[in-house]
Amino acid sequence: xxxxxxxxxxxxxxxxxxxxxxxxxxxxxxxxxxxxxxxxxxxxxxxxxxxxxxxxxxxxxxxxxxxxxxxxxxxxxxxxxxxxxxxxxxxxxxxxxxxxxxxxxxxxxxx
Amino acid sequence: xxxxxxxxxxxxxxxxxxxxxxxxxxxxxxxxxxxxxxxxxxxxxxxxxxxxxxxxxxxxxxxxxxxxxxxxxxxxxxxxxxxxxxxxxxxxxxxxxxxxxxxxxxxxxxxxx
Numbered sequence: 001x002x003x004x005x006x007x008x009x010x011x012x013x014x015x016x017x018x019x020x021x022x023x024x025x026x027x028x029x030x031x032x033x034x035x036x037x038x039x040x041x042x043x044x045x046x047x048x049x050x051x052x053x054x055x056x057x058x059x060x061x062x063x064x065x066x067x068x069x070x071x072x073x074x075x076x077x078x079x080x081x082x083x084x085x086x087x088x089x090x091x092x093x094x095x096x097x098x099x100x101x102x103x104x105x106x107x108x109x110x111x
Numbered sequence: 112x113x114x115x116x117x118x119x120x121x122x123x124x125x126x127x128x129x130x131x132x133x134x135x136x137x138x139x140x141x142x143x144x145x146x147x148x149x150x151x152x153x154x155x156x157x158x159x160x161x162x163x164x165x166x167x168x169x170x171x172x173x174x175x176x177x178x179x180x181x182x183x184x185x186x187x188x189x190x191x192x193x194x195x196x197x198x199x200x201x202x203x204x205x206x207x208x209x210x211x212x213x214x215x216x217x218x219x220x221x222x223x224x
Binding site for chain 1 (some may be wrong): 179212218
């Protein structure tokens with residue numbers, strides 16, 4: 001069964017303390033990997049799509065990278081407003097658009 | 112562009128009652144997804160429509176759950192009869208096509224007493 005595992009479950013950082021979130025997957029033949037941010041009481045908000053190993057995407061303080069077995073979301077010099085739950089999701093090959101979500105990493109950035 | 116719109120935002124009802132959740136996808140998106148999110152299980156796909164046709168409903172937990180998409184701009188998820196274990200946040204998402212990310216609404220928080 002395809003699985004997506006995110007670690008750590010929760011992360012507490014001081015403002016400015018850089019770190020990385022991990023998303024490992026066992027999907028055969030990855031079609032795409034998505035990162036989302038979810039704030040309390042809101043739906044997941046799309047951040048990045050990665051398609052192939054070695055690919056990187058950046059947005060402000062966030063950078064997502066992809067290998068054949070995992071993806072990292074690097075957060076550089078985080079601010080309190082980066083506090084949220086970060087979800088990754090993987091899409092299998094084929095015409096069907098089903099994605100499998102991880103359970104997320106809850107990030108708290110303390111001023 | 113308007114995002115995915117869900118209603119109601121909150122629903123509290125008694126066990127045994129019928130519950131109907133509504134979703135308006137983003138215009139031009141041809142795929143629509145219903146998810147359920149709980150602390151224990153995270154985001155679970157319930158059903159997926161493509162061009163208004165249900166493609167995969169294997170995630171629908173029981174016959175008490177049903178979903179329809181009568182046209183490209185509207186979908187409903189119905190629970191009848193509702194049970195306390197159905198309490199969760201239900202999300203609707205839409206996407207333009209294969210390989211495109213899904214865009215989520217802000218969900219319906221459902222509480223069954």
